[in-house]
Amino acid sequence: MPTKIEKDALTGTETTGHEWDGLKELNTPLPKWWLYVLYACIAFSAVYVMFYPAFPIRGATGITGWVAREAIVEDLRAQQSQMAPMLARIRAASPAEIAVDPALRGFAMAGGRIAFANNCAGCHGAGGQGATGGFPSLADDDWIWGGTHDAIRHTILHGVRGGESDEERVSMMPRFLADGVLTLPQINDTTEYVLGLTNRSTDAAATARGETLYAENCGACHGEIGEGNRDVGAPRLNDQVWLFGADKAAIAAYIANPRMNVMPAWGQRLDAAVVNMLAVYVHALGGGEN
Amino acid sequence: MSTVQKPAQMRPAGVPPAPPPPLYADRQKVYPKAVSGPVRRAKWAALVLLLALYYIVPWIRWDRGPNAPNQAVLVDITNGRLFFFFFEIWPQEVYFLTGILVLGAVGLFAATSLFGRIWCGFTCPQTVWTDLFMWVERLIQGDRNERMRLDKGPWTSDKIRKKALTHAAWLGIAMATGGAWIMYFQDAPTVTVELLTGSAGLETYFFFALFTGTTYLLAGWAREQVCTYMCPWPRFQAAMLDENSLVVSYRDWRGEPRGKLKVEGIGDCIDCSACVTVCPTGIDIRDGQQLECIGCGLCVDACDDVMAKIGRPKGLIAFETLANIATSAAATRDMPPGPARDARGMEVRHIPKFIRPRTILYGAMLGAVLAVMVGAWLLRETTTLSVIRDRAPLFVSLSDGGVRNGFTLKIANKLRNTDALTLSLHAELPLQLVVQEAQPAGPNAWRVTTRADGITEWRALVTLPPGHRSRESAHVTFRLTDAQGQVVVTERSVFLGPEREEQYHGRR
Numbered sequence: 001m002p003t004k005i006e007k008d009a010l011t012g013t014e015t016t017g018h019e020w021d022g023l024k025e026l027n028t029p030l031p032k033w034w035l036y037v038l039y040a041c042i043a044f045s046a047v048y049v050m051f052y053p054a055f056p057i058r059g060a061t062g063i064t065g066w067v068a069r070e071a072i073v074e075d076l077r078a079q080q081s082q083m084a085p086m087l088a089r090i091r092a093a094s095p096a097e098i099a100v101d102p103a104l105r106g107f108a109m110a111g112g113r114i115a116f117a118n119n120c121a122g123c124h125g126a127g128g129q130g131a132t133g134g135f136p137s138l139a140d141d142d143w144i145w146g147g148t149h150d151a152i153r154h155t156i157l158h159g160v161r162g163g164e165s166d167e168e169r170v171s172m173m174p175r176f177l178a179d180g181v182l183t184l185p186q187i188n189d190t191t192e193y194v195l196g197l198t199n200r201s202t203d204a205a206a207t208a209r210g211e212t213l214y215a216e217n218c219g220a221c222h223g224e225i226g227e228g229n230r231d232v233g234a235p236r237l238n239d240q241v242w243l244f245g246a247d248k249a250a251i252a253a254y255i256a257n258p259r260m261n262v263m264p265a266w267g268q269r270l271d272a273a274v275v276n277m278l279a280v281y282v283h284a285l286g287g288g289e290n
Numbered sequence: 291m292s293t294v295q296k297p298a299q300m301r302p303a304g305v306p307p308a309p310p311p312p313l314y315a316d317r318q319k320v321y322p323k324a325v326s327g328p329v330r331r332a333k334w335a336a337l338v339l340l341l342a343l344y345y346i347v348p349w350i351r352w353d354r355g356p357n358a359p360n361q362a363v364l365v366d367i368t369n370g371r372l373f374f375f376f377f378e379i380w381p382q383e384v385y386f387l388t389g390i391l392v393l394g395a396v397g398l399f400a401a402t403s404l405f406g407r408i409w410c411g412f413t414c415p416q417t418v419w420t421d422l423f424m425w426v427e428r429l430i431q432g433d434r435n436e437r438m439r440l441d442k443g444p445w446t447s448d449k450i451r452k453k454a455l456t457h458a459a460w461l462g463i464a465m466a467t468g469g470a471w472i473m474y475f476q477d478a479p480t481v482t483v484e485l486l487t488g489s490a491g492l493e494t495y496f497f498f499a500l501f502t503g504t505t506y507l508l509a510g511w512a513r514e515q516v517c518t519y520m521c522p523w524p525r526f527q528a529a530m531l532d533e534n535s536l537v538v539s540y541r542d543w544r545g546e547p548r549g550k551l552k553v554e555g556i557g558d559c560i561d562c563s564a565c566v567t568v569c570p571t572g573i574d575i576r577d578g579q580q581l582e583c584i585g586c587g588l589c590v591d592a593c594d595d596v597m598a599k600i601g602r603p604k605g606l607i608a609f610e611t612l613a614n615i616a617t618s619a620a621a622t623r624d625m626p627p628g629p630a631r632d633a634r635g636m637e638v639r640h641i642p643k644f645i646r647p648r649t650i651l652y653g654a655m656l657g658a659v660l661a662v663m664v665g666a667w668l669l670r671e672t673t674t675l676s677v678i679r680d681r682a683p684l685f686v687s688l689s690d691g692g693v694r695n696g697f698t699l700k701i702a703n704k705l706r707n708t709d710a711l712t713l714s715l716h717a718e719l720p721l722q723l724v725v726q727e728a729q730p731a732g733p734n735a736w737r738v739t740t741r742a743d744g745i746t747e748w749r750a751l752v753t754l755p756p757g758h759r760s761r762e763s764a765h766v767t768f769r770l771t772d773a774q775g776q777v778v779v780t781e782r783s784v785f786l787g788p789e790r791e792e793q794y795h796g797r798r
Contacts, residue, residue, distance in 0.1 A: 014311050027311055028315075029313055030313065030314050031315060031515065031519060032314045032315065032316055033317060033512075033515065034519070105727070125683065126682040127681070127682035127696075129683030129686065137686065139683055139686045139694075139696070140687060140694075142688075142689040239689035239690065239691075240689055240690065240756075284726060284749065286686060286694060286696055
């Protein structure tokens with residue numbers, strides 16, 4: 001509450017009556033033009049509200065019909081028509097052809113990065129690093145269905161075990177314990193043999209017993225020495241990359257009751273050009289084969 | 291709101307309460323009178339020089355070879371380049387611009403501590419354009435008295451003609467100002483043709499209109515209101531000034547007591563108001579230092595004129611230090627007005643102390659910032675290498691037990707020629723480098739090319755073969771060498787692998 005209004009000796013102006021540690025404030029009148037600037041701003045806002053869809057109701061438009069959403073749609077359309085010729089070339093070429101053409105490759109890598117983040121990263125990780133539990137790394141050199149441009153493109157187009165395409169990648173590993181094919185001790189022996197493929201067996205007798213079991217039950221798909229078979233999507237067992245975990249418990253659990261993960265057929269969801277860009281991008285993550 | 295009702299008993303009976311002070315004040319229009327003299331001539335010289343610089347600089351050409359703008363001074367926002375004669379910087383080197391702004395600020399502090407508000411009075415764009423607009427106004431409407439008469443008089447056809455002509459001329463200057471501003475951001479000849487033929491972009495016209503409008507408003511209408519109410523500089527310039535700064539001052543020890551010329555026993559000030567009528571901010575310098583004074587010194591010229599006419603020495607109002615005013619005042623306190631007092635007061639003055647802790651500090655700051663900037667410019671690399679290691683995944687375990695890291699390498703070439711360079715990797719570990727889309731050039735070395743005035747991006751895969759794992763993280767160095775084998779630039783990064791116990795068993 002201002003209490004001590006007084007006239008300032010030097011300026012002849014009254015003070016506001018406020019005082020802070022001896023400092024007093026002059027009650028200088030505001031220049032009138034300043035007030036007019038405020039009025040001008042109010043007038044401007046009145047006009048602005050009419051032209052801009054300012055009222056928060058559904059379907060609000062400015063008096064000229066301008067809507068922000070439509071402006072964005074127009075921007076997107078303009079961008080798409082700008083990209084159209086490049087996308088047409090990418091659609092017509094094979095991923096291997098795109099990879100060796102600098103202009104196409106640059107475009108495909110940029111587009112592939114976005115498409116990968118939108119569609120693939122959820123399972124395969126932001127940089128294609130994969131995740132234990134059946135989401136393969138796309139950055140390493142280990143491929144279940146093949147790592148050439150064409151093989152990658154085929155897998156993206158038709159998916160894995162999704163039941164969406166006639167040309168899908170499909171394989172089925174028996175549930176050795178759940179379906180009663182092997183007994184628990186036999187699974188232990190087979191596991192020891194599989195560990196032995198990477199010199200990690202700790203039980204020589206079990207490994208010896210497992211050799212026959214492996215040959216009878218596993219070798220047909222995974223190969224005699226665990227080299228795998230891409231035609232049937234049987235992963236290599238004699239390398240250091242394990243989809244569902246590398247230790248004995250994880251391997252035994254998988255033999256007993258395997259999980260068959262699926263991947264959608266992206267050819268039915270994405271434009272052919274986008275699939276080509278994805279194939280080029282995934283191939284370039286580091287593991288691409290020629 | 292602005293006042294309180296005082297208790298009735300504190301007021302004598304029958305005296306009505308004082309009306310509250312007005313909330314808003316009309317602007318008192320200032321009609322500065324024309325003046326001539328050395329300060330005015332200096333101001334004209336500064337005006338001509340600065341305006342000439344402003345309008346001519348965008349037209350200076352500077353050959354930078356093909357595919358580069360040939361405008362000496364250009365802020366190319368679209369392409370993210372700033373050109374200043376031989377100087378060209380990229381957006382990531384904006385600290386050079388920051389340095390120039392710091393230099394400008396410290397230079398302003400230094401000038402103010404030495405000479406008062408000489409920036410405000412002589413070189414500030416607001417002052418320069420206001421001066422120009424006032425000159426136009428005076429040319430069309432006449433000097434102070436004629437303008438006051440014109441404004442008071444009825445709207446005759448002559449008044450309408452004069453006013454219209456004035457505003458048309460102002461708008462013309464304002465458009466030239468707005469147009470020249472655009473030229474610092476686009477090629478001057480091109481954008482001039484575009485502006486005149488109506489083919490420039492919408493943004494160009496927007497900024498053209500913006501700077502035209504602000505010039506017209508600020509120099510034509512707002513004038514001293516900008517300095518008094520809008521500009522923050524007058525608010526804190528007092529912190530740079532002290533009693534040894536040369537500021538526009540009234541030598542009150544000589545002028546007082548003021549009075550009519552013929553009266554006996556008065557000082558040199560004859561109260562003719564010449565200093566008040568020429569002031570562009572409408573103040574009375576005889577009231578002492580004040581916020582509104584922009585230090586333009588026109589009152590010095592006006593007063594000197596009068597002193598010459600009445601046969602007294604010049605310099606009643608002068609660029610003078612407050613210390614000298616105090617010294618002169620002390621020495622002449624007991625003397626009667628007259629030539630003896632004038633002489634005595636001038637005699638005891640000292641040469642202004644230009645070297646003081648404050649000015650030494652500002653000088654040192656100027657020197658330090660300048661040295662840092664020159665150093666930064668001399669050490670500036672024209673080819674730079676950025677190594678961005680993959681964050682997802684940090685590393686990739688390979689089927690044979692090896693480990694691989696991915697890197698994105700960006701080579702920026704700030705020159706306007708392309709170069710074939712060799713990219714090599716150096717580390718204690720036996721790492722193998724593969725650069726995608728590059729040609730091999732020896733062991734762990736790849737041929738990469740740069741782009742003229744641009745960035746090329748390369749993807750490098752660095753693999754550690756199985757059986758060599760010794761630690762979880764190791765330093766690696768990427769090196770770019772030119773055709774002669776000279777090292778162009780080196781950049782360090784790290785190679786990461788799994789923790790040791792995890793190494794054999796793979797990731798869980």
